[in-house]
Amino acid sequence: MDKPLLSVRNLTIDIPVGGGTLHAVRGIDFDLNRGETLCIVGESGSGKSLTSLALMGLLGKNIRRSADRMDFDGTDLITAGPRKMRALRGGRISMIFQEPMTSLNPAYTIGDQLTEALLLHRKVGREAARARAVELLEKVGITAAESRLSQYPHQLSGGLRQRVMIAMALMCEPELIIADEPTTALDVTIQAQILRLLYDLGREMNMAMILITHDLGVVARVADKVAVMYAGELVETGSAQEVFGAPAHPYTRGLLRCIPLPGKTERGSELGTIPGIVPSLIGDVEGCAFRTRCPHALPECRAEIPRRGAGEHLFRCVHPDGAVSAEDVPA
């Protein structure tokens, strides 16, 4: 394995708000190799969606982004101008958004929207572009693909629209797909199908994928690498086996205890909770942002938090073992 496809160091996003600056993303690092799936998991407001928008260069004008490195296959995304970004977006990097209901343009046909990126980025004719659109619609499991091209988004169900979004993202055979909660609005049965589809296509085309979700079940099933995000920081990163098998950070373990596990959690029993609320990220944030909700907080948690762990499995905690030994209930 040579150089990673995407390498991010110290990505920081600040949003000026009335009372100061909101430090929405605070220095996150990750690498992604070709063909790999990275899942960023976290709760609302943790900064996961902003991270994806920052990679795509789609943040609002008032939002400040800085990083030591944001390198996509030799292209520096920090200094890339609008022209260069436009050439990447939809071509080599594409994005699948959460809401299939709102992210398709209701005034254009499915065919127009599917072929737009291809006509823009590749030297192909209309006919070839439509043929490719049909091919991909079939690939994502849409029947009567030919006739769908002339339909409008409102004529399709939510599951079908999400498939169209996926087909659209795949049109130019991107090297990286960023999917922000691609299955949250869907039924469990459709969710499983869409995830399988993304997974299979990713393998087939050797695409790298960043999947942003709050669903730990989804993460465990599709991720190669997992990054757990809390209050703008990656508190734990590692392979899916490592993070789920031996969760090191108290927040990761807390999250895992919150969900009922079929066959493991006793029916009707009290579920684990994480007391308290996410702290405000306006103004300076000192030390560990999770300390106000952490059962193992110490005075030292206010200071700089060391990064611990070995190999790819890293976490930020003052406790050398993330205080695993202090908990007797397995996560």
Next chain:
Amino acid sequence: MSQQKQNAVLELRNVTKTYRVKQGLFGKARPLTAVNDVSLSLPRGEVLGLVGESGCGKSTLAKILLGLEMPSSGQVLVDGQEIGAQDRLSLARRIQPIFQDPYSSLNPRKSIFDIVSLPLRVHGVGQQADWDREVRKILDIVGLPARVMNTYPSQMSGGQRQRVAIARALIMKPEIVICDEPTSALDVSVQSQILNLLGDLRREFGLTYLFISHDLAVVEHLATRVAVMYLGRIVEEADVAGLFDAARHPYTQALLKSVLTPEPGLGVPDTQLGMAYPNPIDPPSGCHFHPRCPMMTEHCRKVAPRSLPTPQGRVECHLFDPESPMTKAEVA
């Protein structure tokens, strides 16, 4: 147990709800059967989980139970009395809803006190001073500090809003609470708090829940009985152990298979459900589930299955009908 059966606090008898839907601007109106011959009984103190995909009629059923929609045919009985024969106010005292989205189900221009005390004012219970006391009491029960009384929904987080919605539902001490996806808009750490709260309230006040959700892990955790709905019909009903440990209907099995537990290395399951949910205006012939069923036979295409009793409940599938001409060999 049979004593409880007679004590069904809520009962549906052959409830059907048909809408007339126009297709296109000039299209002819066609019937859409959202709820098709549903019979259910909900014993006091139990939690009936209702699961199914979007469009299967779960929410229509909830609306009928709340008196927001009248069934086209069939009966809904609350405490043995037909719902249509009761006036809306007394019905509202007994049945209260908690909706999915706490961002749209609370009036943004009303204070939390106004929102939570509204049922008291509508029903003319007590005076200003009593309202204040009652609201404080119920906020304490759902785990909110009394100081939120003068704040507005926009100042609260999703979990707090859902607690307000629960407080509003419980202030009249209803017997039945219809929970329509109460946690699906919430983060997992908040979801577990709300689920724990719903469980505690049920034990404390002897509440009966109809718990509608598409999250099977959550239903398994909270429910005592489960009904699986497909295209307006209850295709399987059983107690929670019977359904999750010994699912019969192929659709139930597919739903259970599609639950993604946080266990790495298992991959994404293949539900074998194939194509999307059918259009309810044109339901498939015979057994409605046959186009997506991995066990489908010729018989399923032609004849609708009947409801068959099982040790834990009932199921609608030819596979379990001893009189069905479908043989085991044909299935294999």
